[in-house]
Amino acid sequence: MTPPNAYEGPVMLKIEDLHARAGGADILKGIDLTIRPGEVHAIMGPNGSGKSTVANVLAGRPSVEVTGGSVEFEGRDLLALSPEERAHAGIFLAFQYPVEIPGIANNYFLKASLNALRTARGEDELDAFDFLEVVREKMKLVEMDEKFMSRSVNEGFSGGEKKRNEILQMAVLEPKLAILDETDSGLDIDALRTVANGVNALRTPDRSMIIITHYQRLLDYIVPDFVHVLARGSIVRSGGKDLALELEEKGYGWIEDENTVAKPGASA
Amino acid sequence: MAESENHELQRLADREYEYGFVTDIESDSIPPGLSEDVVRLISAKKNEPEWLLDFRLKALKRFFEMLANGEEPTWAKLQYAPIDYQDMIYYSAPKQAKNIGSLDEVDPEILETYEKLGITLNEQKRLQGIAVDAVFDSVSVATTYKEELERQGIIFCSFSEAVERCPDIVREYLGSVVPYSDNLYATLNSAVFSDGSFAYIPKGVRCPMELSTYFRINAANTGQFERTLVVAEEGAYVSYLEGCTAPQRDEHQLHAAVVELVAVGDDTEIKYSTVQNWYPGDKDGKGGIYNFVTKRGACRGRRSKISWTQVETGSAITWKYPSCLLIGDESVGAFYSVAMTNNRQQADTGTKMIHIGQDTKSTIVSKGISAGHGEQSYRGLVRIGPKAHRARNYSQCDSLLLGDRCGAHTFPYLEVKNSSATVEHEATTSKIGEDQLFYCRQRGISEEDAISMIVNGFCKEVLRELPMEFAVEAQNLLGISLEGAVG
Numbered sequence: 001m002t003p004p005n006a007y008e009g010p011v012m013l014k015i016e017d018l019h020a021r022a023g024g025a026d027i028l029k030g031i032d033l034t035i036r037p038g039e040v041h042a043i044m045g046p047n048g049s050g051k052s053t054v055a056n057v058l059a060g061r062p063s064v065e066v067t068g069g070s071v072e073f074e075g076r077d078l079l080a081l082s083p084e085e086r087a088h089a090g091i092f093l094a095f096q097y098p099v100e101i102p103g104i105a106n107n108y109f110l111k112a113s114l115n116a117l118r119t120a121r122g123e124d125e126l127d128a129f130d131f132l133e134v135v136r137e138k139m140k141l142v143e144m145d146e147k148f149m150s151r152s153v154n155e156g157f158s159g160g161e162k163k164r165n166e167i168l169q170m171a172v173l174e175p176k177l178a179i180l181d182e183t184d185s186g187l188d189i190d191a192l193r194t195v196a197n198g199v200n201a202l203r204t205p206d207r208s209m210i211i212i213t214h215y216q217r218l219l220d221y222i223v224p225d226f227v228h229v230l231a232r233g234s235i236v237r238s239g240g241k242d243l244a245l246e247l248e249e250k251g252y253g254w255i256e257d258e259n260t261v262a263k264p265g266a267s268a
Numbered sequence: 269m270a271e272s273e274n275h276e277l278q279r280l281a282d283r284e285y286e287y288g289f290v291t292d293i294e295s296d297s298i299p300p301g302l303s304e305d306v307v308r309l310i311s312a313k314k315n316e317p318e319w320l321l322d323f324r325l326k327a328l329k330r331f332f333e334m335l336a337n338g339e340e341p342t343w344a345k346l347q348y349a350p351i352d353y354q355d356m357i358y359y360s361a362p363k364q365a366k367n368i369g370s371l372d373e374v375d376p377e378i379l380e381t382y383e384k385l386g387i388t389l390n391e392q393k394r395l396q397g398i399a400v401d402a403v404f405d406s407v408s409v410a411t412t413y414k415e416e417l418e419r420q421g422i423i424f425c426s427f428s429e430a431v432e433r434c435p436d437i438v439r440e441y442l443g444s445v446v447p448y449s450d451n452l453y454a455t456l457n458s459a460v461f462s463d464g465s466f467a468y469i470p471k472g473v474r475c476p477m478e479l480s481t482y483f484r485i486n487a488a489n490t491g492q493f494e495r496t497l498v499v500a501e502e503g504a505y506v507s508y509l510e511g512c513t514a515p516q517r518d519e520h521q522l523h524a525a526v527v528e529l530v531a532v533g534d535d536t537e538i539k540y541s542t543v544q545n546w547y548p549g550d551k552d553g554k555g556g557i558y559n560f561v562t563k564r565g566a567c568r569g570r571r572s573k574i575s576w577t578q579v580e581t582g583s584a585i586t587w588k589y590p591s592c593l594l595i596g597d598e599s600v601g602a603f604y605s606v607a608m609t610n611n612r613q614q615a616d617t618g619t620k621m622i623h624i625g626q627d628t629k630s631t632i633v634s635k636g637i638s639a640g641h642g643e644q645s646y647r648g649l650v651r652i653g654p655k656a657h658r659a660r661n662y663s664q665c666d667s668l669l670l671g672d673r674c675g676a677h678t679f680p681y682l683e684v685k686n687s688s689a690t691v692e693h694e695a696t697t698s699k700i701g702e703d704q705l706f707y708c709r710q711r712g713i714s715e716e717d718a719i720s721m722i723v724n725g726f727c728k729e730v731l732r733e734l735p736m737e738f739a740v741e742a743q744n745l746l747g748i749s750l751e752g753a754v755g
Contacts, residue, residue: 059710063702087712099707103725112721113711120712152725169711 012037012074012208013058013177019068020050020057027053029233030069035177038205042219042244043212045230046252051212052096054230055181058210059093060086073177088120090176094166094183100154106165107135107149114172138171142198160191167198178202179210184218196221216248229255297360302353304328307459310359314428314462319439327448327458334452341451344616345645345677346585348558351522356491358460413477423468424479427495430466437468441499445528445566445593453524453587454562457493461526464494469504471533478735480509491522498540502533502569507735510542520549520584522558527590529565531572534596538565538574541734543742546582551640553612556584563590564620567599567628575602576619577733579742584613589647591620594628594656601630604730606742609642609674618648618679623656623689632663635727638674645677652689659689667697668726670719 013035020028027050035041045051056064058071060083071078073089081089101109114134115125126134135149142164154162163183170178180199184192199222203209211222219227219241227243228235229252236255237243247255298309307328311321334340335353417424423434430438448458465481481496500506510527523546529538540563549556559582565574576590592601603619621630636644650661667676678695700722708718724731724743731739 059706061706083706083709084712084714087710093710095707095710097703099701099703101704101707101722101725103728104721109708109711109721112713112717113708116712116714116717173711 009036009038011035011072013078014072015069016071017069018054018057018066018071020053020064020066022053022056022064026067027064027233028057031230031233031235033228033235035208035210037176037208038203039226040203040209040211040222040224041226041228042224042241043210043228043230043235044214044216044244044247047214049230050233051214051230052181055093055096055179055210055212058086058177058179059083059091084116085120087173088117092170092173092175092178094163094170094178094180096181096183096185098154098157098162098166100152100157102152102155104153105150106153107131109153110135110149110169110172113169117173135168135172138168141171141201142167143194144168159186160188160194163187163191163195164198167195167202171198171202174207176206177208177210179212181212182214183211184213184215192218193221216244219244231255297357300355300357302328302356302358302460306358310460310462313359313361314431316431317435320431320442323443323448324459327455328460330449331452331455331459334455339452341453341587344587344647345643345679346587346614346616348520348585348614351558353456356522358491358493359462361462417475417477420473420476421470422473422475423466425466427461427464427466427497430468430497434468437499438466438497441497441528441530442495443528445530445564446526446562450562453560454526457495457524457526457562460491461493461495464525465496467498467506467508469498469500469506471501472503473501474504475506478507478509480511482511491524493523494525496525496527497530498528498538499530499532500536500538503535504533505537507539508541509735510540511545520556520558522560523583525561525563527561527563529563529574531565531567531569531574531596531599534569534571536567536569536572540565540574540576540590542576542578542580543734544578544580544582544586547584548582548611548613549584551611553584556613557582558585558587559583560585560587563588564593565591565601566593566595567601567625568595569599570596570625571598571600572596573600573602575600575604575733577604577730578606578617579727579730579734580605580607580615580617583615586613586615586617588617589619591622592630593622593624594630594659595624596628597625598627598629599625600628602733603630603632603634603648604733605634606637606727606730607635607644608637609639609644611640611642613640614643616645616647618646620649621651621661623650623652623659623661626655626657626659628656628659630659630661632661632665633729634663634665635730636665636667636676637670637723637726638667638676639670640674642674643677644675645679647679647681649681649683650691651683652686652691654685656686657688659686661689661691663691663693665693665695666726667695668723669697669699 011034015031015033018028018031031054043051043054053064057066066079078086111131118125144164154165157165183195187195196218211224224241227239227241229237229247298306304325307324311324414424446454449455467479469475498506498508529540531538544559546557546559547555567574574592578590580586586607590603594601601621605617607615607617609615618634619632621632632648634646636646638644646665648663650663652659663680665678669676676697680693682691684691700719704722705715705718708721709715731742734742
């Protein structure tokens with residue numbers, strides 16, 4: 001299957017032969033992936049295939065060690081940047097397990113975050129009033145109540161609330177590349193729809209996304225341009241959105257059995 | 269965690285103590301050593317009445333007995349070489365004209381010292397209404413806003429002045445909450461205390477401004493032994509603040525203060541807040557203040573209320589248990605504490621809530637933060653007496669660890685002698701996790717700001733109890749002292 005090549009223009013993210021270790025084991029064993037502005041790529045795969053490690057390498061989690069290969073983001077060596085520098089460059093990770101920060105109000109945290117990004121870009125910080133205006137607008141996207149904003153970051157939030165909060169942050173921070181790490185896990189169907197609507201509203205011709213998921217379900221709502229299947233640390237198959245449906249039908253066993261057929265690699 | 273991060277954290281942890289300068293002034297000191305003559309000399313220098321000298325001499329006698337009997341408190345989880353009480357100076361005062369009439373007569377060097385510390389004693393310049401009593405080494409050098417307060421019948425002055433002006437009040441309440449024989453350090457203080465602050469709020473008066481004492485140790489090899497007495501009559505309200513700094517010196521210096529609060533009548537409220545930033549010693553534990561302090565308040569009236577709020581970031585060793593005696597029915601005690609130990613600092617701190625009256629209530633919120641090789645213990649006693657029907661206590665002790673070389677310990681003691689009492693205790697220990705830091709950094713917030721944010725969040729319940737200005741100072745202090753040493 002040949003992926004559609006609807007997106008022309010410069011390459012935003014180029015991953016070449018990426019190898020990484022985490023928890024004392026080799027997890028990624030040679031990943032290649034190229035993403036252009038506006039593209040939405042889904043990375044699917046069974047548990048333990050290395051999906052979240054891809055997300056963590058891109059965001060710069062200190063406990064993941066890159067042992068080989070390269071990652072370029074808009075022509076810069078991404079691996080040389082600290083996590084906060086990557087955030088300043090426009091990379092956003094919606095966490096699989098959003099972290100609680102007791103005693104820090106959600107709006108305070110988000111304002112600190114937005115202003116850190118603005119400062120890094122040489123823009124003025126937003127004051128409390130301007131910030132409130134921005135947030136109020138974006139909160140509608142994920143149907144969040146203003147009460148959320150004065151609660152401590154993620155503390156006592158339900159699973160769905162945590163994930164909606166991640167999407168709210170994404171909406172406010174307006175990244176160039178958003179990585180959604182199993183954003184669908186732990187969501188009931190209504191919450192899933194809300195989150196997906198929020199994400200879809202943030203799709204623009206410039207913004208790229210990597211959607212990491214175990215299930216096809218999320219891709220019914222957020223329709224990807226490309227689907228990649230990860231197994232044992234390599235991309236074993238790439239295709240269009242139909243690949244996800246095929247997987248749903250046949251299960252991951254099918255891919256793993258015949259992974260000699262597909263050439264690892266992406267559209268480029 | 270990555271090597272570079274550790275490096276950054278270490279740099280933050282190693283930041284210098286910024287109040288470590290010495291003021292060069294002439295001082296009047298008594299040679300080192302402790303004896304009856306020294307105590308008589310201190311008393312004579314202050315023209316004290318006979319009863320006060322007797323109080324000191326009784327205490328001195330008891331102190332020597334305690335030393336001989338080995339009654340130095342050793343139950344705290346603290347390690348330090350024995351203190352040589354004969355090698356210490358017990359009185360040091362800046363030389364200046366006696367009986368200062370106005371601020372113009374205070375040594376400009378001293379005024380400058382306080383300016384450097386961010387405390388303006390010049391009333392003209394002050395925008396915020398906070399009355400300050402400045403204690404330099406052993407004596408009170410200036411008290412601001414005195415006249416204004418006096419119009420409402422409030423007495424706010426140095427302890428020595430109070431002995432002259434209202435001896436009956438001092439005599440009635442001195443040692444009434446912390447007896448001279450209470451513990452070794454309080455007993456030593458009772459014998460040699462040189463000055464301190466005094467406040468008296470008459471019946472029904474709500475003190476219109478924060479009262480504040482600022483303690484500064486300057487002279488070398490000197491112990492600071494000040495005494496604070498706050499007496500509030502029926503229906504009175506006062507909020508009292510205390511701040512402390514000291515120069516950076518290689519030797520340890522002893523600070524053994526006593527604070528007594530008396531909520532005399534019904535519906536009296538006293539709030540006492542401390543931001544303690546004595547010199548903590550260097551990163552290897554050289555120098556620093558031994559802060560061995562006895563603080564206690566008595567709620568004598570019905571529905572009277574005493575609350576202690578403390579932010580302890582300084583000192584090499586902190587030994588301190590601000591306590592409440594809940595005597596009046598329905599009286600309320602509270603203790604809110606943030607204690608932080610970094611490098612080689614040690615703290616054993618907590619509170620005692622003694623429920624004597626019926627329907628008495630107490631709240632304890634203790635937040636301990638340890639970094640570097642810092643060691644920290646919460647030690648708290650909740651005692652419910654046999655007549656304290658329906659007494660309630662709620663205690664919450666949380667510890668936050670930064671790195672893996674520090675320690676946090678919790679020692680709660682409960683003595684309940686009345687079956688209708690309710691006592692709750694919650695304790696947690698957590699680490700600033702890689703997950704929290706990574707989450708903040710992924711959102712573009714620098715590691716330094718992230719640590720500061722997480723720690724401030726952790727302390728929020730306590731910081732919000734502080735008066736506004738102090739809360740800002742405390743947050744800045746935590747920012748300076750806390751960042752660092754995440755392993």
